[in-house]
Amino acid sequence: MIRSLFAAAGLISLVFLTMEGKISAQGNNITETDFTGNTTLEGKISARENNITEADFTENTTLEGGIGTQILFSRDAGVLDFGQRLTPVFSLAAGKWLSPLWGLQLRFNGVSMNGFTIPSAGSPYDPVIEYVTVRPDGSYRHYLRYFSTSLGIKVSLLTLVEGYKENRAWDIIPSVDAGYVRMLSYKGSPAGNYISPGFSVAGKYRISSKMDVQLEARAMLFPGKFDGITSGKRFENNLGVTLGVSYRLGKERFRLKKVNNVAGDVVNEATEVSQVIADTVYIENKVPTDTIFVEVPAKQAPSAGEPFIVASFLFAADENFPRPHQDLQYQAIADYLKRNPDRRIRLDAYADKETGTESYNATLAVARAKNVKNLLVSQYNIDESKLIENAIGVKSRPFDKRVFNRVVLATVLPND
């Protein structure tokens, strides 16, 4: 049983890790450490820009405490008035976010529940009746006392849906856990030890940089005999609602950071950029999957007098630095100019007009053209005079598909 729970927890962890990778890859507004352990281009730049040093244990760590009420759903408890089924509950937890998407949580909670028994023919003697008031219909209440310790996995639902945002005011955090429940001997109910899975959903609202208010609903499953009475059901469940606070011990800081390079800043990173691209593409034989393949008449003789596209550089949304793994495009330009030293290349920079104003996209296009030029000059030793920046922005769209227009097209110009 325990082995199965750990296996399930491990599987869930892998799923979340995979989902996290996909979010990063799709959104392209955050960086990541790739699964081979090599830091990607944006990761290095981001880490440097954000001055990330060694991780502090208190980072992304929370302490939570709450009190509230809970209700037991059992075969017989439904006959009790709603108010009589409510019992107090407390919850203490320590949590660690291992990424913006998911984390672990160690929880300690208790303290009481109300059970209920309606005796039937042949019901065995129950010592509980010596301690409680038997109702005229023969039914009686159980006063249960317990403590529970559990370890679980929690997920930031809004990060999953919307992506990571620092200092988000609201969040919804579902979690699953499994743990040990100790039933105490109390008013005739026997002591016992059980394994109990749980599921919870918490709504958090940030009231300060260190503290959240948290409203949480948590369901736990107990074996049917947990109160000493064989109910005939395999499991009985309870639902607890607690209101509490969550306190952040350290800063909320992840290695996943948004890249906000400005045009020109990447020049100083150029040496490192080249090294990283070589590492990830040639050494690991990674195949770029996000490159636009455009039919380029690269083999045509430039003397034909027509301009033609020799390379293209793709960008993520709202990014002015080219995506990684496009070194073949750079190399194509370098090779062409080496063979044709008398030619010049125009860098036509476009933007995706759906995601910004025209003026913003124009600025973005300027930065994109400039960054590509800087990389070609610094990394491929191309004469700066051979490259012409041409920021087009959203004035025209070379491609029908929206994302393809986040691009710089390198066009070989005919000789004058």
Added chain:
Amino acid sequence: MMKRTINYIIMLLGVVCTLSSCNKDEETFTQYPAPSWTVEPANYNGNMTAVVTVPDNLKRYMQSDDQLAAFVDDGCRGVGILLDGAFYVTIKGSSSEESMVAFRYYSSRNRYMYTTDAFLAFDIDAVLGSTDNPEVLSLHHVTD
């Protein structure tokens, strides 16, 4: 301002829920002292027999000093004898009367008094239930 209002509302809800869940007073139900039911056999010239028992949900509380009796209106017509989980009641009556008989049951453990509707027509020498299959009474808790 909005933030503060939300905080107050959430905290108020929490306090109300917590306080309500802490109300753990035991329920109380109407209880009675043990009755002293007797019959005046001289007033009646006939009788019938009933073998009855209590419902399953009350059987686990049955004790040897529990009492059960048959009544016509408020007049006691027979007191039961408890034997092997069933009460044997000899119900007294007159040959000419057309009365309806009810039963009352007293649980000594819980000190609760129960009664049935007047569902049984008195019929001389008739028998209700049997040793093997006693009649299960439909009991209502007496609250006044």
